[in-house]
Amino acid sequence: MDLTDGYEYRTRYWHCRKCSQERNHRDEFTTPCDNPQPATALEAGGYSIDDPRTRRALNEKLDVRFATVGPVYEVESESGATYEVDIEAATCTCLDFEQRQPDDGCKHLRRVDLEIRTGLVPAPDGTFSR
Secondary structure: OOOOOOOOOOOEEOOOOOOOOOOHHHEEEEEOOOOOOOHHHHHHHHHOOOOHHHHHHHOOEEEEEEOOOOOOOOOOOOOOOOEEOOOOOOOEOOOOHHHHHHHHHHHHHHHHHHHHHHHOOOOOOOOOOO
């Protein structure tokens, strides 16, 4: 049997943004979602993509390292400088944090928080999110 020629099968489905359920027909979504999807890491952290520090935290090459169980992480920046971030105390050893300390942190602090929330590095207790 030669099956080289054929027709492509396509289907359309609807995807709920709140609970991730999928249906073949839009009118099948008749009741409100029972299990809304959790907030994204950005939403859960209270970050806005419009904030320049958040954009830099997401886009710059920053290497987050978790060496031992505890709240202190090392972050190596693009320039090669290494900073210590204490996620529980919400502090960083970079100059930007020292100058703006109570305002809203720095890109290193945000990056560590986002990587913990997305499961890229473990939380201070050594466990992974998700």
